[in-house]
Amino acid sequence: MTIPTARLAFFKLNVPDADEARAFWEDAFGFAVTQTYDEDSFVEHIMALPGQAEAGPSLMLVESKPARDVSVGPGHGPVGLVCDDIAASHAHALASGATSLMDPLDVGGVLVSMLKSPQGHEIELVQPLG
Secondary structure (H helix, E strand, C coil): CCCCCCCCCEEECCCCCCHHHHHHHHHCCCCEEEEEECCCCEEEEECCCCCCCCCEEEEEEEEEECCCCCCCCCCCCCCCEEECHHHHHHHHHHCCCCCCEEEEEEEEEEEEEEEECCCCCEEEEEECCC
């Protein structure tokens, strides 16, 4: 059996305030809005990192209208980002409003840190060593 090809295109985070979330991801990691939909039932900011708008994947921040519960539960894993300088990225995210869950730690040749966005989503930073 041949498996049809697929490509990871996007992931969505439900947020209570799309503009507040957008500002955090822009300031903390350099994401930029590539498109916004402002419809009767939702606002969605589609964002990409520099140089990745075409290749993706995109980060989509979605705010429902009217507002609904978007509490982050235990079934969601972190958004993962690869960094060149994890200490600087971790510190910058903290200055942008993130909360530290785990400072950078060497886990067998890879530095890993964990943060929480102001909206409650976990963020895992990774820096390969060597």
